[in-house]
Amino acid sequence: MIASDFYYLGSTMLNASLSPSSTELVINVLAMVLEEGKPLDRAYSHHFSGLKLAPSEQARITYVTGDLLRRLNFYCYLADISTDEIARMGSRLLNAWHMANELPIPKLQYTLAIEEDDFYQRLEAAKQQAALFDGCPEWLDTLGQEQLGDDWAKERAALAQAPKRYLRVNPLKTNSEDLAKRLAKEGVETREVPGVPSALEVISDAALFRTECFKQGLFEQQDAGSQHVAAAVGAEPGMRVIDACAGAGGKTLAIAAQMQGKGRLLAMDVEQWKLDNLKQRARRAGAHNVETRIIASSKTIKRLKLSADRVLLDVPCSGLGVLKRNPDAKWRDTPDRLPVLVELQREILQSYSRMVKVDGILIYATCSIMPQENRQQVDAFLAANPHFSFIDDETVSVADTGFDGFYLARMKRTAESA
CATH class of the missing domain: 3.40.50.150 (Vaccinia Virus protein VP39)
Incomplete structure (x- = not known):
């Protein structure tokens, strides 16, 4: 499996807790990235290889992992752990993520509980620290302020958001209108992108690289x-x-x-x-x-x-x-x-x-x-x-x-x- 073949939740919020097995997968992916220094796509490939995950569950795992990494120091602060303790205390981190997103705690056999009063005190304190709330490490926040001044705050906040998904229409084989219609028939909803005529934004959860449109070279995924x-x-x-x-x-x-x-x-x-x-x-x-x-x-x-x-x-x-x-x-x-x-x-x-x-x-x-x-x-x-x-x-x-x-x-x- 290649990284581009992962299923995708887009900007859709998770509306249910992760299963115990998916929670463990998230922890293992994070540990490989943070402790072994592996790129995220390779960590996904390693841990997903050979598993028969439902497309929706794979999407949930990648969504949660991505959100945790975009704001890792924020969620570690809420869990009262350091970033190098995730392999050992990952259940506590995942509990904090679920609490922050107002979801029930996953039902793990072994878990490190979080005291609610302490959690909510930390959440309120984090809201007063913009860089921490945006998941920005200190070195990057210092660099951003030096380079961009007052403009850095809005860029920092934007970089903490989940990415949207865009396609580039291949005019050697099709056009935007025809591609959008053909993708819709395969269950992929899209919309035009103002100012970028070659682009379509994908607004549904879909495995794009399983579509016939992709196999026929009608589009590439490109921001x-x-x-x-x-x-x-x-x-x-x-x-x-x-x-x-x-x-x-x-x-x-x-x-x-x-x-x-x-x-x-x-x-x-x-x-x-x-x-x-x-x-x-x-x-x-x-x-x-x-x-x-x-x-x-x-x-x-x-x-x-x-x-x-x-x-x-x-x-x-x-x-x-x-x-x-x-x-x-x-x-x-x-x-x-x-x-x-x-x-x-x-x-x-x-x-x-x-x-x-x-x-x-x-x-x-x-x-x-x-x-x-x-x-x-x-x-x-x-x-x-x-x-x-x-x-x-x-x-x-x-x-x-x-x-x-x-x-x-x-x-x-x-x-x-x-």
């Missing part, structure tokens, strides 16, 4: 904010386009659709397994103009010097704009990681920009909302490279849009070099 970044590339049929940090290729496939399958789209990455996954997705989507190439050394970049009409650099970043979708990251990361990423971003921007031809467009993007990774990087690059000119930039706010948080900037090469 609306990510689709907005891909749209900014502005690729046209017949162009030569490079997605130089392609990963598994969500934005690559969106760009292929812009190009209507005409022209050359080169997807590059430093990890072959990601490109292998992209090849499979491209075949399903009918994106026949996608080529993949591993970045084996700096020579790979040099050979493509001044060759592309568009170069997208969706660089490695802190991921601090997508924490509601990847909530485990804020409990694994530390502030020491950010300077390393910033330097890597600078190196990629400087090196990979050589692939943009004169009058071509460079698009720099991150899934972060922190200026240190975003506009500050762009300003430093432009200061060192006067043969590029600034066109525009945008931060996709989590709070203002409900999407994941992203940044994009577009720059034009005006000469081969300064």
